[in-house]
Amino acid sequence: MSxxxxxxxxxxxDILSPYVTNTNRSVFVLTNLPEVIKGALFSRYSRSKLGLRTLLLKEFIHKKESQFDQIQGRNYHQNSSKNIELAIESAKNFYDRILDGYGDDSIGELGGAHLALENISILATKxxxxxxxxxxxxxxSTRYVSFSDKINGEYPFYKEPTLLKSAHRKLFLDTCVNLFDTYVFCTEPIRDHVRKCLPRDSNISQNAYERSVRARGFDIIRGLLPxxxxxxxxxxGNGRFFETLISKLKVDSLQELREIGQLSFEELNKVIxxxxRRADTKHRHYQDFKSFNFSQKEFxxxxxxxxxxxxxxxxxxLVNLVDYDSEAENKVIAALLYPYSSVSLQQIRENVRNISDSEKFKLIKNAAGLREHRRHKPDRGLELAYYTFDILGDYGMYRDLQRHRILSQARxxxxxxxxxxxPYEIEDSGLGNQYHDAMASAANAFELIFKDFPLEAQYVVPMSYNIRWNININLRALIWLTEIRSTPQGHAGYRRIAQEMFRKVKEVHPALAEYMKFVDLSEYSLGRLNAEQRQENK
Incomplete structure (x- = not known):
């Protein structure tokens, strides 16, 4: 193989050396190639007898139509980014022809790009x-970065165009400004309160302690942010991801998201x-997607x-277990045994059903006992057990938990x-009146705006207000979620959700809950302290 x-x-x-890590081994990595070339190269690769390096030489580097030198920017001091962009546009038909002729939709996953989106609302990010x-x-992060700094004399919040043109303009602006004013007002008093309640231990460095206090302070007051x-x-993301994302954004009901979709398309179109192509407004696939999306939402x-x-x-x-599989334990045991047998899955399941409950519990407990820390991931057989949770938690909790991908969720x-x-620290520090007044003001604004603009009214809702969402997740993914989200350095809000998910599973499947052995059920005040001290020690 070597x-x-x-x-x-x-x-x-000599020609190939800048673009591959070696020219004399069967395993190598591509380097210094733009995404458009890599994607087309792999597309052609899937239908050719030639090796990738030979294809790169014959069908890209030596083919004028590919505009290889101009796109690759080999003489970059002579090629501005604008010239490279023009070269990509000039060679677009060449690359389109390769992708159409030698690939399918999955080829879009072989090239990607880094997209930066700045000054967009936290509503849009979700x-x-x-x-x-x-x-x-x-x-x-709302934990490590202050959101109190003004930009050109104004607090950093999205000025929603529809609301600015409406009779609710002043109400919208005043509500957001009031929430930020309260956020700023609470910042230092909350930190002082944290220091008072949790004085620094002599074994903890001042820098680590202050970083932990700062993080804890931001965690407490982040709920004021609209x-x-x-x-x-x-x-x-890869090309296929961006094509789908942009199409969805461009048909969204909120103007901000439609604008983000169009701007993202324009910038990514310069690179990939x-x-x-299918996310272009004029493309028949986009038009079909738009029509289907509208019909489905309306129906x-x-x-x-x-x-x-x-x-x-x-x-x-806070957490409700809506649905689970009563056969989960049998299915998991059968799935664990399946790769080590030559009989059918049906036969194995029938055999497992005849095992006593005590033997099943012992088998699962012993298998789970092999895990020595949370990075020891259990067997894929655990993916056959599914749970559906309905959750009512604040928007900040949702924002943290939404990032997990191996699950299905809807909000x-x-x-x-x-x-x-x-947060109890708000009351204990004497800031309760200011906090509750800001929340009440936001609720009043929401109801008034909702009557005319129900979607745009979401922009004035502070992060502390509760939102309802559901999660359908397999046991293997749930183990990862509950263990990582219950660690001491986690936010108190989502730690409670992770802990409650574990308890719900333990109620219905005590044996399978043995796998969730690194869920931390303890409570912590300065949860980030040990992590910050480890960082300081480095």
Whole structure:
């Protein structure tokens, strides 16, 4: 395997060397190639007898139509980014022809790009992060970064155009400013309160302690930030991911998201145009997607109104286990045994059903006992057990938990109708009146705006207000979620949700809950302290 089938001359090796990690082994990595070339190269690769390096030489580097030198920017000091962009546009037909002729939709997953989205609302980021497969988002943290700094004399929140043109303009602006004023007012008193309640231990460095106090302070007051708060998010994704994301954004009901979709298309089209063709407004696939999306929303919303319109929300717990598989333990054991047998899955399941409950518990407990820490991931057989949870928690909790991808989730629109969370430190520090006044003001604004603009009214909802969402997740993914989200350095809000999920599973499947052995049920005050001290020690 270490020796390739193809041999290259000294001249060819010299040409190839900037673009591959070696020319004399069967395993190598591509380097210094733009995404449009890599994607087309792999597309051609899947239908050719030639090796990748030979294809790169014959059909790209030596073919004038590919505009290889101009796109690759080999003489970059002579090629501005604008010239490279023009070269990509000039060669677009060449790359489109390769992708159409030698690939399918999956080829769009072989090239990607890094997209930066700045000064967009935290409401918009959640729609972007809804797209799970093929993309990796990273958003500015409310824990480590202050959102109190003004930009050109104004607090950083999205000025929603529809509301600015409406009779609610002043109400919208005043509500957001009041929430930010309260956020700023609470910042230092909360930190002083944290220091008073949790004085620094002599074994902890001052820097680590202050970073932990700062993080804890931001965690406590982040609930005051309205959904209009602007943030930054970076997204790495493959072409197929971006094509789907952009199409969804461009048909969204909110103007901000439609604008983000169009701007993203324009910028990504400069780098990976051949992967985004179907997201072009004029493309027949986009037109079809737009029509289907509209019809589907109209149909389902009509049914929801006619069937559910008169129902009133019932009282609900933080976490409700709505559905689970009563056969889960048998299915998991059978799935664990399956790779080590030659009989059918049906036979194995029948055999497992005849094992006594005590033996099943012992088998599962012993298998789970092999895990020595949370990074020891259990067997894929655990993916056959599924759970459906309905959760009512504040928007901040949702924002943290939404980032998990190996699950199916759906949320309802933001509102102020399910109450809000009040961290006990707010009351203990004497800031309760200011906090509750800001929340009440936001709720009043929401109701007034909702009458005319129900979707845009979401922008004034602070993060402490509760939102309802559901999660359908397999046991293997749930183990990862509950263990990582219950660690001491986690936010107190989502730690409670992770802990409660574990308890719900333990109630119905005590044996399978043995696998969730690293869920931390303890409570912590300065949860970040040990992590900050470890960082300081480095």
């Amino acid at each position: 020796t390739p089938n193809e041999l290259f001359t000294a001249e060819e090796q 729609t972007i992060e809804d797209s799970r497969i093929g993309g990796s988002p990273l958003e500015k 959904a209009a708060t602007v943030t930054n998010i970076g997204v790495f 145009p051949s992967f985004l 389902v919303s009509h049914i929801a109104f006619s069937q559910l319109g008169k129902l009133k929300p019932e009282q609900s717990d 309802q629109p933001l509102s102020t109708r399910f109450g809000y969370d009040t």
